[in-house]
Amino acid sequence: xxxxxxxxxxxxxxxxxxxxxxxxxxxxxxxxxxxxxxxxxxxxxxxxxxxxxxxxxxxxxxxxxxxxxxxxxxxxxxxxxxxxxxxxxxxxxxxxxxxxxxxxxxxxxxxxxxxxxxxxxxxxxxxxxxxxxxxxxxxxxxxxxxxxxxxxxxxxxxxxxxxxxxxxxxxxxxxxxxxxxxxxxxxxxxxxxxxxxxxxxxxxxxxxxxxxxxxxxxxxxxxxxxxxxxxxxxxxxxxxxxxxxxx
Amino acid sequence: xxxxxxxxxxxxxxxxxxxxxxxxxxxxxxxxxxxxxxxxxxxxxxxxxxxxxxxxxxxxxxxxxxxxxxxxxxxxxxxxxxxxxxxxxxxxxxxxxxxxxxxxxxxxxxxxxxxxxxxxxxxxxxxxxxxxxxxxxxxxxxxxxxxxxxxxxxxxxxxxxxxxxxxxxxxxxxxxxxxxxxxxxxxxxxxxxxxxxxxxxxxxxxxxxxxxxxxxxxxxxxxxxxxxxxxxxxxxxxxxxxxxxxxxxxxxxxxxxxxxxxxxxxxxxxxxxxxxxxxxxxxxxxxxxxxxxxxxxxxxxxxxxxxxxxxxxxxxxxxxx
Numbered sequence: 324x325x326x327x328x329x330x331x332x333x334x335x336x337x338x339x340x341x342x343x344x345x346x347x348x349x350x351x352x353x354x355x356x357x358x359x360x361x362x363x364x365x366x367x368x369x370x371x372x373x374x375x376x377x378x379x380x381x382x383x384x385x386x387x388x389x390x391x392x393x394x395x396x397x398x399x400x401x402x403x404x405x406x407x408x409x410x411x412x413x414x415x416x417x418x419x420x421x422x423x424x425x426x427x428x429x430x431x432x433x434x435x436x437x438x439x440x441x442x443x444x445x446x447x448x449x450x451x452x453x454x455x456x457x458x459x460x461x462x463x464x465x466x467x468x469x470x471x472x473x474x475x476x477x478x479x480x481x482x483x484x485x486x487x488x489x490x491x492x493x494x495x496x497x498x499x500x501x502x503x504x505x506x507x508x509x510x511x512x513x514x515x516x517x518x519x520x521x522x523x524x525x526x527x528x529x530x531x532x533x534x535x536x537x538x539x540x541x542x543x544x545x546x547x548x549x550x551x552x553x554x555x556x557x558x559x560x561x562x563x564x565x566x567x568x569x570x
Numbered sequence: 571x572x573x574x575x576x577x578x579x580x581x582x583x584x585x586x587x588x589x590x591x592x593x594x595x596x597x598x599x600x601x602x603x604x605x606x607x608x609x610x611x612x613x614x615x616x617x618x619x620x621x622x623x624x625x626x627x628x629x630x631x632x633x634x635x636x637x638x639x640x641x642x643x644x645x646x647x648x649x650x651x652x653x654x655x656x657x658x659x660x661x662x663x664x665x666x667x668x669x670x671x672x673x674x675x676x677x678x679x680x681x682x683x684x685x686x687x688x689x690x691x692x693x694x695x696x697x698x699x700x701x702x703x704x705x706x707x708x709x710x711x712x713x714x715x716x717x718x719x720x721x722x723x724x725x726x727x728x729x730x731x732x733x734x735x736x737x738x739x740x741x742x743x744x745x746x747x748x749x750x751x752x753x754x755x756x757x758x759x760x761x762x763x764x765x766x767x768x769x770x771x772x773x774x775x776x777x778x779x780x781x782x783x784x785x786x787x788x789x790x791x792x793x794x795x796x797x798x799x800x801x802x803x804x805x806x807x808x809x810x811x812x813x814x815x816x817x818x819x820x821x822x823x824x825x826x827x828x829x830x831x832x833x834x835x836x837x838x839x840x841x842x843x844x845x846x847x848x849x850x851x852x853x854x855x856x857x858x859x860x861x862x863x864x865x866x867x868x869x870x871x872x873x874x875x876x877x878x879x880x881x882x883x884x885x886x887x888x889x890x891x
Contacts, residue, residue, distance in 0.1 A: 482640070535713070552869070
């Protein structure tokens with residue numbers, strides 16, 4: 324049984340968001356890079372838990388990015404991935420990225436492909452669905468629980484106003500969110516082992532990018548909070564009703 | 571050439587979020603000088619001709635019961651065929667759980683560029699550029715789509731729903747539907763609560779409430795406002811409230827018209843889940859709470875005294891209007 328976990332490099336959740344080069348590029352000065360939390364805490368850790376139950380499971384990691392992604396890949400290997408593939412490109416178009424991953428997925432013959440539900444930088448939530456389409460597999464999005472029974476997966480996923488439990492035969496593509504697993508810290512043995520685990524760098528396949536980022540903007544600054552005295556709650560209600568028209 | 575809008579339904583009714591995206595698609599079609607048409611999958615009890623009031627000329631329906639349940643694989647195939655059959659060049663979704671599952675998959679099938687989380691009408695004056703939220707609402711990106719067919723998934727509560735007069739022509743669309751490879755064994759809907767992502771008003775509580783036994787003040791306020799209820803991550807992690815109420819970076823991301831935060835300090839990860847709310851009210855006894863910097867209105871005070879008064883005042887307002 325082979326699992327492919329897709330991971331992405333993102334700025335730490337507390338990073339200051341700013342842009343350079345005439346607002347066309349994310350300002351990386353002082354930014355700490357992490358594995359996208361949804362990819363790490365939920366997709367990767369759940370794959371590792373499955374491998375702990377069944378040691379015959381092999382976990383491959385894939386990321387699409389330049390050499391500055393290698394530290395986060397090594398961390399993912401330290402947590403418990405067996406091998407990693409990095410597709411060497413910095414293109415940000417979701418179709419382009421998904422098509423690169425689909426190439427890897429088709430060659431590798433994976434039973435299960437896991438991603439986070441979205442990245443915390445571009446918030447696209449697109450890659451898993453696109454990969455599923457390109458490899459022609461069923462897709463279960465926003466999964467909160469995942470159990471394996473032989474070649475069948477039982478998956479709980481979020482739907483509007485609740486959740487549903489689905490059974491599906493492998494192979495399947497699943498996007499993961501809170502509930503799947505808990506964050507882990509790599510141990511020293513894992514970190515040492517990760518140094519010698521295979522990290523293959525592949526050049527991207529010839530795929531057309533369908534979108535491009537022209538510029539970034541920061542939201543207009545808030546006008547500032549209007550404070551109301553705790554002894555005059557009626558004034559807050561008046562403001563919400565008459566000024567903000569929110570109630 | 572037309573704008574095709576996916577109007578999502580659940581249990582036979584068109585979802586509220588669909589009215590917003592229909593209005594958006596109709597405005598986009600007008601801007602492009604073309605027609606807006608809707609696509610409905612599955613069987614419905616609502617009168618589809620009435621969707622004309624949101625500005626669509628036609629409603630295409632694939633009335634196959636298999637589609638009453640969302641399977642992204644089947645949906646992508648059917649929607650892609652509908653795009654081809656109608657000759658649409660722009661396809662619009664609402665960025666709901668269904669939209670997230672289906673839009674990207676459909677785009678890949680059509681080899682169409684997609685922008686998800688769009689927050690404004692595209693700029694079509696020179697090319698096709700869509701503004702979207704990035705970095706969990708902390709910034710925007712302007713993204714150009716170069717493919718012949720364009721796909722947009724619109725953030726919830728980011729476009730004004732416009733209901734006017736009008737009746738749409740309802741057209742049956744015959745598309746072959748495969749059997750689903752996914753077997754649904756249970757559906758657990760949360761009953762009696764306003765779904766968080768659809769709520770106009772959300773009242774949310776943090777550690778300042780001190781314990782689950784104190785949630786009464788919050789629930790009373792939420793009830794009076796017909797609001798959804800939410801909580802911060804520490805509250806969810808401590809099991810004071812169910813996990814599905816957790817809003818923030820790793821929880822649910824919401825964009826209601828009004829977000830009222832009670833006893834929440836406003837850590838950056840919490841703001842990432844709520845910063846697209848139109849109006850934010852913060853009630854916290856700590857004047858240094860970072861949330862006040864992101865708020866529109868605030869009260870520095872003891873929430874256990876302030877919130878019951880607030881509920882009373884809102885009751886008075888409701889009684890007088």
